[in-house]
Amino acid sequence: MTLAETLAAHHLTILGGFHPTEEDGTPEGTRTLLMLGPLEPGFWAHFTASPEWQDGNPDPMDRWSRRTIGRIACDLGAKALFPFGGPPYQPIQRWAIRTGRIWQSPVRLLVSADQGMMVSFRGALALKERIDVPPPTDRPCDTCAKPCLTACPVGALTEAGYDVPACKSFLDTPQGQPCLTQGCEVRRACPVSQGYARLPEQSAYHMARFHGAG
Template sequence: MTPDALDQAAQAAGLRLRGMFAPDPDAVLPEGTETLVLLGPDEPRFWPLFAASDEYRTGVADPMDAWSKRVIGALAHDWGGSAIFPSDGPPWPPFIKWATDCAEAWEAPVGLLVHHHAGLFLSFRGAIALPFTVTRPDAFQHPCDTCTDQPCVTACPVGAMGPGQPYDVPRCKTYLRTDAGQNCREDGCLVRRACPVSQEFTRHPEQAAFHMRAFLGN
């Protein structure tokens, strides 16, 4: 299969290819893996598809993980591969390392991963280990290399994220639970939204609020 064929099949399911690479022979992956494909939401189409799913409408536990396992599991079956999910663990699959191995995502100044198309809204719903070689010929440029203003650096209202510092999760969560944090809580992280690439990658407010509720644990 070609990268375009894989991407078209993923898109029909509400997903897109967010990277692929040939893993090292000693990587902890299903035997015979020659290509690892990373899949993320196809924004803004993803949210309406997910919101109409049985997993979301019936209120099952962790509905997005359940949806991902059903949909990506079906793609893996069709492609003759094995599905892998961020929730598989412990030990947890190294999705961040895989993302950078693809050379389609890099570390942004604030420490988050940035993708050439999804910006700081990059996320992965799963991966598929394929027993055949697929080569993606495109070469992608680190979007931060041409971003002169770097608005992400100063976007966090409480300084929970910034250059040269670890992400201060407790400070972020404390702010989100206040009245002042309503903007981030309901419309999504200001740092992610500040990225010029992210601004071209539309995400539904309902989806942003869904992820923030999950992040806060309520």
């Protein structure tokens, strides 16, 4: 079974990868770093059938990611790295941009060639072997009308940055319910996002965690 097939069995996919240099801050001996995220369609149904979701304990997705990607890494003799569990935190966003398939969007959130602004990272694999990685591609924003710039109903997320308090206050209002239950309107406005089969239920889960944080 190929690595892609192994990941697909867990509804995970390779979002991009690169061959690190010393400046990248990857674990010593890493010759290939792969960024992993949900594989659609079907990720949410797969995840919500997991013991981590079913047991009712906190942080089910992080615990599922640690178990699943950790086991894959162990089988490969690789190291699993995660965007949670710090501080200190891994430089996941910087690594993502190094792949040449993920960029900073006009509103500064990351945008993926495959998943648009719905891109999310469940972890990364640091391999001791040098393997082929998905090739860099053109940034979709360069030929886009950039609806993300004007999509936020309260102007909390623009090219000037992210006004988190304004966003969270809006989510408390009736007008903010579509963002809370279906996902951020800015992320949904991205044309690449619209072609990605992420369910509203998954977006609602992440929005609820964001809204309830600090």
